[in-house]
Amino acid sequence: MYLLFDIGGTKTRIAVASGFEKIEQKVSFETPHIFEDACVRITEEVDRLTQGATITAAAGGVRGMLSGDHSKIIHESVLIDWVGKPLHARLRGIVNAPVYIENDAAVAGLGEARYGAGTGYKIVAYHTVSTGVGGARIVDRQIDSSHGGFEPGKQIIDVDHTIYPKFSERGTLEELISGEALEKRMGKKPYDIAQSDHVWTELALYLAHGLKNTTVYWSPDVIVLGGSMIVGDPRILRADITAYTQMLLGDIECPPILDASLEDQAGLYGGLALLEEVL
Secondary structure, three states, rough: OOEEEOOHHHHEEEEEEEEOOOOOOOEEEOOOOOHHHHHHHHHHHHHHOOOOOOOEEEEEEOOOOOOOOOOEEEOOOOOOHHOOOOOHHHHHHHHOEEEEEEEHHHHHHHHHHHHHHOOOOOEEEEEOOOEEEEEEEOOOOOOOOOOOOOOOHHHHHOOOOOOOOOOOOEHHHHHHHOOHHHHHHHHHHHHHHHOOOOHHHHHHHHHHHHHHHHHHHOOOOEEEEOOOOHHHOOOHHHHHHHHHHHHHOOOOOOOOOOEOOHHHHHHHHHHHHHHHHOO
């Protein structure tokens, strides 16, 4: 039995699979922001899912920037209490099996490249827009090599801080279009903002600036967009994103821009893909 996990800033998902074809059982719960509370809850859910069965290996993603050996989170703005804690060691103790950890956005991108919307493409650029903004470059169905991971949400779009001067301290893409940023700016949850509100069109334009950078830097065959701000309801409309990206690229060819297809299971399938690669 394989154990899969996807630990985000809002939700944690855990699943099991007996092979590399599909996920068989899964559970979802609010991510505890206190590390020790999270370990207790994860232990309980793993026990319920496995019913005492032996776990061969576990893999998945966690929000935040990881240390070089992927043993802990070293930088994170939401799961602050998790920073510096022995994440790998605790998960290893819970499952009593080898554990493989990657950034959650990179794992979700791998899931989409192997099992979802990116299937059949050699170079997949994956971006997720939800509580924050993350992503990764997937090449030949593997997370591309990097020194410190991928952080497309940290790219600066609002250089002179004129778009939202009171809400965007550094002018990053994440500070302009993430769900957390939108809630701060509008004073209500994104899902409470009508689809007809012009703000969704504004977000499409700002995201398009980021995708122009993605296209010229990563040269992908396809761009896959996931996360609640993209595939939720209401959402940043893909037609608007594509139109703005094509406009900004001008004579440069715009790759296909697709919605992620695995919904909230992308990270879990990415964990499955990780295990298929290493085992």
